[in-house]
Amino acid sequence: MTDTAIRPARVALVGNPNSGKTALFNALTGARQKVANYAGVTVERKEGQLVTPGGRSVSVLDLPGTYSLRARSPDEVVTRDAVLGRLAGETAPDVLICVADATNLRLVLRLVLELKQVGRPFVLALNMFDIAQRQGLRIDLEQLGREIGAPIVTTVATRKRGLDELLTQVDTLTFTHSGAGDNSWREPNAAEIRAAHAEAQRIFKTCVRPPERPDTVTGKIDSVLLHPVAGLAILFTLLFVMFQAVFTWATIPADAIDGGFAAFGAFVTAHLPEGLLSSFIADGLIAGVGSVLVFLPPILILFFFILLLEDSGYMTRAAFLMDKIMGGAGLHGRAFIPLLSSFACAIPGIMSTRVIDNKQDRLTTILVAPLMTCSARIPVYTLIIGAFIPRTTVHGLSLQGLVMFGLYAAGIIFALLVSFIIRRIFWRGTVEPFMMELPTYRWPEPRNLLLNLWTRAKIFLNRAGRIIMPLMVLVWVLSTFPYPPEGATGPAIDYSIAGRLGHFLAPIMHPIGFNWQMTVALIPGMAAREVAVAALGTVYAVGGADGSTDALSATLNSQWSLATALAFLAWYVFAPQCMPTLGVVKRETNSWIWPTVMFVYMVSLAYLAAFIVYHVAVALGAG
Amino acid sequence: MSDAVLTADTPVASDASIRALSTAGRGDKGVIVAVRGETGAPEAVAAEELERRLLEMGFVEGARIEILQEGLFGRDPIAVRVDDTRVALRRREARAVTVQFDGKTL
Structure with missing residues (x-):
């Protein structure tokens, strides 16, 4: 056993978007995560450590979600290359965990068939199994295991159920398999995808009996939230509430941080002999750290909302509702998410443009992202508005608030205008397809949400700290x-x-x-x-x-x-x-x-x- | 070619039950009979690529389809149910999918 304990086993999580992959990753690794970038590309690399019941230490990699190994975006290229073990600077994974939403197996089975061709040992984790059971969905696990030629474990990531069984399977696979088998995977053409679909369909029909109580909630919610008029009205109300919250909630902790650092600086100035050192510590270092930390509250509140919308499944609905409006300005519906993030800070916004496959769509989004009013403008706006705009009300609304709103609106209008000009004058022509799955609505899981928020905070402090300081x-x-x-x-x-x-x-x-x-x-x-x-x-x-x-x-x-x-x-x-x-x-x-x-x-x-x-x-x- | 008629955006007589998905309205149901990559207009991706993307999202011959919602402007994009997956797509890409729509039940 000692020889296997020397090198930690490497496990990679693969799966469709919305399969609960990141929730499973969080459940497995807890707060022991490291976020960085893959060598040479700006795709986020999330890795965590754990120890299996068999006593083996394992490092787990959370790969970007995909429907196929046939990569189309930089994210999906990372997933493909990591799975195939040819990603520069990465060791090939010993075991793959394919994460599937147990209630939505049809599409993932095709991905499973692709993974089978890769020849690397893998285990299929049927996640959200509690929901499947509640719906009365019957899955013949033994038969399914035989069909795909891999062990199957049922999990409920949000309740930490099935994790030990999953890790036991990982143990077994790392002990019994000596490296990867033959890789026969190559990019499938349309005919091969059809054939794989037919095979997946056959497996699905043999192993899965349709649910007795299918989910009707999502359909009912969608009839309101996707409604052409009501849906848009709700979206705008939601955004309005979100920004109100960012302003009102963030002011208190931000002021506290601001005041705290100012007092600390004053304390240092008072107790150190006056001179260069005192000035450097108080005005250079302490003010520097304070200027980074003061952004943490608004960024965290904004990301809290963004994560809430993502985890609940609403974000894709927002993209659906906004696609035509964004499309009118020459932007892709998916640009909605990066642009929304840019309200906190253009940096995470620009980094998240990698969800857009097409290069021109992506560049347009990058170019207009800094026009979204980022939280760094808030102190400037607050100062000038506070000094010059009277504290009066207009029709019951604060004039200062209205000016602030106007500045936000100006940013949005000019972003749309600039992208419109870019697409009409510089990059005329073709439009990237817009196609995205609308996942089932789910209650966001607080622990999972907080972990993701913590990850965001670390990324911000790390990046911002290194540059701003x-x-x-x-x-x-x-x-x-x-x-x-x-x-x-x-x-x-x-x-x-x-x-x-x-x-x-x-x-x-x-x-x-x-x-x-x-x-x-x-x-x-x-x-x-x-x-x-x-x-x-x-x-x-x-x-x-x-x-x-x-x-x-x-x-x-x-x-x-x-x-x-x-x-x-x-x-x-x-x-x-x-x-x-x-x-x-x-x-x-x-x-x-x-x-x-x-x-x-x-x-x-x-x-x-x-x-x-x-x-x-x-x-x-x-x- | 008759194929061109099927993928075109122009609505055809209501008794013709085989039409492009792009012509469908809210509540229409049917079965996919053909998936191609051609939309009849220049696209950012090659026809073969669009076909593969549609297939990967579950738009495959034989799949049940239902139009759930339409957007506000130009009734675009559309939200459809393909078997048991919900997918949003633009009418533009929906031209590449041909559907045999169910007859009207009165």
Whole structure:
């Protein structure tokens, strides 16, 4: 036994989308998961560790869901290559676990037949077996096992049922099989898919008796949620509630984090001798960590909703309802999900565009994703709206809230407009097929949801932390050195590299109503949009004192005209200044062309919008 | 060719029960009699590829089909039940699927 215990066995999970594959992965590995990327591609790689009842340690890989090994998207290429054991930088799996929704076996049986050709030992996990039993679905497990030539285990991932049996089978397979058998898999043509379908159908008919109490709930819910009018109304209400929640719920923890770090910074400043070190720790490091953490609450709340919609099966319905509207703008129905994620942050949004198979559809989505109002714009919007828009109500609605809503709407409208122009002018022609399964509705399982949320949080902290932190330090250096000369008046940043650059660029920004302080603040704001708030504080020499935005808000109100403030908001609807986003676009498209295109078009639109808003506002007497 | 008529989007007389899936309305039921890759219009994917994708989603000759819902604009896309799987697709791709619709029961 000792020789087998040396190397951990490698197990990979394969299955159709919506088969509960990730739920099974979570049930098997708990919180012991590592999320990274596959070598060379940006497909998410999820791996977890566990120990089988037989005492063997196993590393489990959760592969992207697929209907066939015939890969069409980057995700499915990873699944195919991992299953075939030819994925660069990965060891071939010893055992495959094919996860199937027990209530929806018809399509997965064809995938099982493909897996059989691969010749690697596998076990079929009939997941959601409790639902199958409740429906009175009768599956002849022995017969099915004989037909597919593999052991079968029934599981209920959300209740952790059948896991030991599953792992016992994995143990048996790793002990009895010495490596993979002959691989006879090759990409099937249409005739072969038909033949496989017929075979799957035959197996299905022999082994599965139709349910006595078939699920009628999904059909009933769909008659409302997919209804042409009611369905859309419900979708928009849902989105509205979602964004309200992001704002109202996130403010409290975000303010607490913000205040906590500001107080910590003030504490350090007070207790360390005044000088470079104190400034570096308080304004560079602590402010840097705080600026990353402050985004965690809105991102978590937004992802909570997105995961809820995904786990319940609603997300595909939303894509169905939105397809025509998105299609009118030249976007694919599937672009809805990445664009929705972009409201939290364009980075996960752009990364999730890999659900779109077609390259042009994908690029269009990537290019417009940063126009969705990400949470990094919220601090800027909040600051300016708080300082300039009166706290009055219009027809019972808060005016400040309406302005915020308008800024969101502007982002969405311009995203649709830009993609429309891209598709009509630059990439005319063909349309990618839209075809997706509408899964059965299910109650999201809280534990599973929290685990997925935790994974998202880790990814964000990891990626954002690695990019924003060093940039914050760089920004601190740029705005600290060189020192102001002896006896200088005015804020120190004025004499630094950032200050000089700001002064140099100020004449260009003057026509859109920006003063030099704003221009200076936009330079450190390159690191991330929200950094502009802290930078404004530094420029006006009010932020460092207690870190609260109230003082800054009052200063801005006295220094800027309303027209300037509105122009600044208009600039931020487009605001290209986000290095991490440009970096991710470079990585996803594997070229510097697309981040350049993105930056240029966004700067142009930002300038144009600010110019128009400023001059219209001045003409209306807000100058 | 008569095939071209079957895959076209133009509605045919109501007594003709073999039509493209793209011509169907909500509540229509039938059996798939042919799946091709051609939609009669240029597509982003080759005809063979579209055919394979349709087959993989369960659009296969002999499968029972029912139109569950239609979108608001241009009654597009459509949500259909194929045997016991629910699938959303556009009418554009639905042209590649020919269905023998059940007769009207009065």
